[in-house]
Amino acid sequence: MNRKCIMLQGTGSSVGKSLLTAALCRIFRQDGYSTAPFKAQNMALNSFITAEGHEMGRAQVVQAEASGILPSVEMNPILIKPTGDKTSQVIINGRVYQNMTAAEYHAFKPQLREMIREKYYRLESRYDLIVIEGAGSPAEINLRENDLVNMGMAEIADAPVILIGDIDRGGVFASLYGTMMLLSEEEKKRVKGVIINKFRGDPAILQPGLKKLEELIEVPVLGVVPYMTLHIDEEDSVTEEFDRSEKVGAGELEVAVIRLPYISNFTDFSVLRYFEDVKLRYVKTGESLGEPDVLIIPGSKNTLEDLRYLRESGLKEQLAQHVRKGKLLIGVCGGYQMLGRELSDPYHTESGLGKMRGLGYLDMETVFLKEKTTAQVKACVTAGGIPAMADLDGEILQGYEIHMGVSSQGPGSRPFIKIKSRLGRKTEVVDGYINGDGNVFGTYIHGIFDNTAFTRKILNRVREQKGLAPIKTVPKPLRELKEEEYERLAGTVRENLDMTGIYSAIGR
Numbered sequence: 321m322n323r324k325c326i327m328l329q330g331t332g333s334s335v336g337k338s339l340l341t342a343a344l345c346r347i348f349r350q351d352g353y354s355t356a357p358f359k360a361q362n363m364a365l366n367s368f369i370t371a372e373g374h375e376m377g378r379a380q381v382v383q384a385e386a387s388g389i390l391p392s393v394e395m396n397p398i399l400i401k402p403t404g405d406k407t408s409q410v411i412i413n414g415r416v417y418q419n420m421t422a423a424e425y426h427a428f429k430p431q432l433r434e435m436i437r438e439k440y441y442r443l444e445s446r447y448d449l450i451v452i453e454g455a456g457s458p459a460e461i462n463l464r465e466n467d468l469v470n471m472g473m474a475e476i477a478d479a480p481v482i483l484i485g486d487i488d489r490g491g492v493f494a495s496l497y498g499t500m501m502l503l504s505e506e507e508k509k510r511v512k513g514v515i516i517n518k519f520r521g522d523p524a525i526l527q528p529g530l531k532k533l534e535e536l537i538e539v540p541v542l543g544v545v546p547y548m549t550l551h552i553d554e555e556d557s558v559t560e561e562f563d564r565s566e567k568v569g570a571g572e573l574e575v576a577v578i579r580l581p582y583i584s585n586f587t588d589f590s591v592l593r594y595f596e597d598v599k600l601r602y603v604k605t606g607e608s609l610g611e612p613d614v615l616i617i618p619g620s621k622n623t624l625e626d627l628r629y630l631r632e633s634g635l636k637e638q639l640a641q642h643v644r645k646g647k648l649l650i651g652v653c654g655g656y657q658m659l660g661r662e663l664s665d666p667y668h669t670e671s672g673l674g675k676m677r678g679l680g681y682l683d684m685e686t687v688f689l690k691e692k693t694t695a696q697v698k699a700c701v702t703a704g705g706i707p708a709m710a711d712l713d714g715e716i717l718q719g720y721e722i723h724m725g726v727s728s729q730g731p732g733s734r735p736f737i738k739i740k741s742r743l744g745r746k747t748e749v750v751d752g753y754i755n756g757d758g759n760v761f762g763t764y765i766h767g768i769f770d771n772t773a774f775t776r777k778i779l780n781r782v783r784e785q786k787g788l789a790p791i792k793t794v795p796k797p798l799r800e801l802k803e804e805e806y807e808r809l810a811g812t813v814r815e816n817l818d819m820t821g822i823y824s825a826i827g828r
Contacts, residue, residue, distance in 0.1 A: 323826045324444050325358075327479040329454035329470055331495040335486035336517040338379040339552065340545070341453045342386040343813035344822070346806050349388050353448040357383030358477075360436045361398040361455060361469040363408070365584035365621050366553070369694045369720035369766075373743050374414025375399060378587060382553050383451070386806045397439045398432065398468075400425070403582070403622050403670055413439075416692045419669070429466040436468055437476050444477070449826070452479055459502040471507045480825040481510045483539075488518035488547060493533055500537045512825035513542035515817065520547045543817035551594075552805050553587040571599035573782055576612035578603045580654075581629055582622040585722070585766050588652055589616065592769060594795035595779060597788075609638040613782050614648045617655030619766065623688075623725070624665060624673040627658050636679065643681065648782060649760045656752065656762030657725050660684040669724050681760040682753045683730035696720045698741045699751055699765060701774065704734035706758035708781065715774050719767035727764075729753065736761045770798050 326344070330337045341357055348355040362377035369375055374393035384391040393414035401409045403419060410417045410425060412432070420428065444450050458470035458481075466472070474481055483499060485492040496514050503511070514537070516526070523544045530541045577589050579602045592600045603609055620626040630636045643649050651659040660678040665671060665688040678686075697720060703713040717737065729735075729750065736754035739747055752763035769775045772794040780790040795801065 323478070323480060324448065325450040325452055325477050325479045326822065326826050327452040327454060327474050327477070327481045328484060329458050329474075329481050330456070330484045331459070331486070331492075331499045332457045333455075335484050336545070337453050337455075337484055338382070339548075339550070339809065340484060340515065340517065340813065341379075341451050342383045342552070342806065343809045344451045345383050345387040346810035347814050347819070348449050348451070349386070350810065354389075354446075355387045355449045355451060356389060356443055356447045357387065357395050357453065358440055358443055358450050359396050359453040359455065359469070360440070360473045360476075361400065362396050363400040363402070363455065365401055365582065366587055367399060367401070367585065367722060369696055369722055370414065371696055371744075372414070373695045375411050375416075375692075375694050375722060376414060378553050378585075379453070383453075385802060386810075392443075394439045394443045397436060401584070401621050404625070409621070414694070426463070426466060429468055432468060433472075433476070436473070440473075440477055450477070452477060457499060458483075458507065459499040461502055471503070471510070474507075474510050479510070480512045482542065482822070482825065483511050483514045484517050485514065486518050487516050487544075488520065492516055493529055496533060497536055500539075511537075511539050513540045513818075513821055515542055516544045518547045519544050540818075540821060542821045543813075545813055545816045548809065548812055550805055550809055551590065551801070552809065553590060572597045572786075572788060573614065573779060574599045574601060574610075574612045575614040575616065576601045576603050576609060577616045577618055578609075578630070578635065578655075579605070580618060580620050580626040581605070582620045582626050584619040584621045585653070586618060588618065588766050588769060591772065591775070591795070591798055594798075594801060595775070596793070597779065597783070597791060603635075605633065609635065609642060612642070612647070613786065614650065614778075615639065615642050617649070617651045617658055619652055619722075620654030622670050623654040623657050624663060624671045624676050626654065627663065627676055627678070628673070630658070630679075639679065643760060646757065646759055646785070648778070649681065651760075651762035652768065653721075653723055653764055653766060656764060657686040657723075657727060659760060659762045660686055660727060661730070662686070663725070664688065681755055682762060683732035684727045684753055685730070686725040686727045688725045690724075692724050693721050693726075693764075695742045696744075697739050697751075697765060699737050699739045702735050702738055704736045704754040704758070704761075706734070706754060706756070708758045709736075709754070712774065712777050715771075715777065717765060717768060717771045717774060719765035719770070721764050722766060723764050732756075737763050737765065772798070 366378040399411040703709040737752040754761035
C-alpha cells in the first residue's frame with residue numbers, strides 16, 4: 321500500500337524532530353516528490369506571518385522552505401504561545417482565538433479534531449508526500465485521551481511512524497525502549513523504525529546496543545545521525561543558539577541581544593552571524609551587559625513582564641549607561657514598545673500588570689488591544705532628520721509584523737521607518753521612531769536585519785564611531801545561505817539513514 325505520509329515522533333522535546341522533518345522534506349523533493357510539512361499543534365514563541373497575514377510556527381516555515389514551497393497556515397493550524405507559567409495565547413488557523421489555561425485548552429481539544437482532519441487532508445490532496453511532525457512525546461499517557469499531535473494525529477492521517485531519540489542528552493536506549501513500552505499495541509504497530517539523533521563519536525561502538533534495542537522493541541534502527549551545527553532557524557527558546565556566541569571573521573563588533581524570559585522571534589538576529597565583523601552574544605539571566613557596541617531588546621510575548629524583568633535584574637541601569645556612552649540601542653517589536661514612555665494593557669491581553677512606565681528613550685505610548693496585527697510589509701527608512709543616519713534615508717525594507725500593541729507618537733517623536741505597503745496594499749504608516757541623538761531606535765518589523773544593505777549601513781556607522789574602516793561587502797542573499805544549509809542537512813541525513821527503510825515504511 322502506497323501511503324502519502326510519514327510521521328516523525330520523538331521520545332521528548334528537542335530531540336531533533338523539526339530538523340529531521342526538514343531533512344526528509346528536502347530529500348523527498350530531491351527525489352522528485354512534491355512534498356509539504358504538517359504539524360497539527362505547535363507550541364513556540366518563534367512565529368512567522370504568511371503572505372495572507374496568518375501566523376504560524378517558524379519550524380513549519382523552515383520545513384516548507386526545505387520542500388521548496390511557500391509556507392501556508394494549513395501546515396500548522398494550531399499555534400500555542402505561552403504568556404505565563406499557566407496561560408497561553410491560542411492561535412487557530414493563523415488568527416488569535418483566545419488566552420487559555422492548560423486545563424481549559426485540554427478540555428477544548430476534542431472540538432479541534434475535525435478541523436485538523438480537514439486541514440490535513442486538504443494539504444495531502446495537493447502533494448505527493450506529507451512529512452508530519454509530532455510534539456513532545458507520544459508516551460505522555462496522561463494526555464493520550466485527547467491527543468491531536470502524536471498518535472492521535474497518526475490515526476487521523478493513518479501514518480507510519482518513525483521514533484527519534486536524542487543520544488546527546490544521554491539515556492537514549494532507555495528512552496526509546498520506555499516510549500515503546502508505554503504505547504498501546506495498535507500504536508506500536510504504527511512504529512516502523514527508530515532513529516538515534518545527535519551522535520558524537522564512532523557509530524561502531526553503538527552496534528551491540530543497536531542490535532539489542534532492535535530485539536527488545538522489535539522494530540529496526542533506521543539510522544544514527546551525527547550531531548550537526550547548522551545555521552537553520554530554530555523553533556523556540558530551548559535552542560542551543562543561546563548557549564553559544566557566534567563569531568564570524570574578525571568579530572570586531574559585538575552585538576548583544578538580551579535574552580528576555582518571554583523572548584520571541586529570536587531568529588530576527590540569525591542573519592547577523594553571517595556578517596564577517598560581528599560577534600553575536602545573548603545576555604542570559606544573571607549576566608551583565610558587558611560592553612557591546614550594539615544592544616538589542618528583542619520581541620516578547622509578555623512585554624510588561626519582560627520590562628519588569630529589565631528593572632528587577634538591574635539591566636535597566638546598564639542600558640542607561642550604554643545609551644549615555646552614545647552606543648546604539650535597538651528595540652524590535654516588544655523591545656521597541658519598552659523604549660517608549662508608557663505601556664498599557666487595559667484588556668490584559670498579555671499579562672495582569674495593567675500599566676507600566678517604559679524606559680523613556682522614545683516619545684511614544686503603547687496600548688495593547690484585543691486584535692493582533694499580523695502582516696507582511698514593505699517599508700522605507702526616513703532617518704528622522706538625523707544627519708548621522710542620512711545615508712539610510714530611503715532604504716527599502718521588507719519584513720513582517722506580529723503585535724497586539726499600537727504605539728502613538730508624542731510631540732518629540734522623530735519617525736524613523738514608514739510602512740509603504742501592508743498585505744500587498746499601499747499605505748503610509750509610521751512604524752518606528754528614533755531619538756534625537758540617533759543612537760536609540762525601534763521598529764515593529766520582524767526580519768529587519770535580513771535586509772542586509774540596511775544592516776551593513778548600521779554596522780558601518782558603528783565601525784566609524786570606533787575608528788574602523790567601513791566594510792562594503794554584505795553576505796549572500798539569505799535565501800541562498802538557507803539553501804546551502806538545507807542541502808547540507810539533507811546530505812548528512814541521507815548518508816546516515818536507511819532511506820530504503822524509510823521508503824519501505826510508506827510503501828514506495
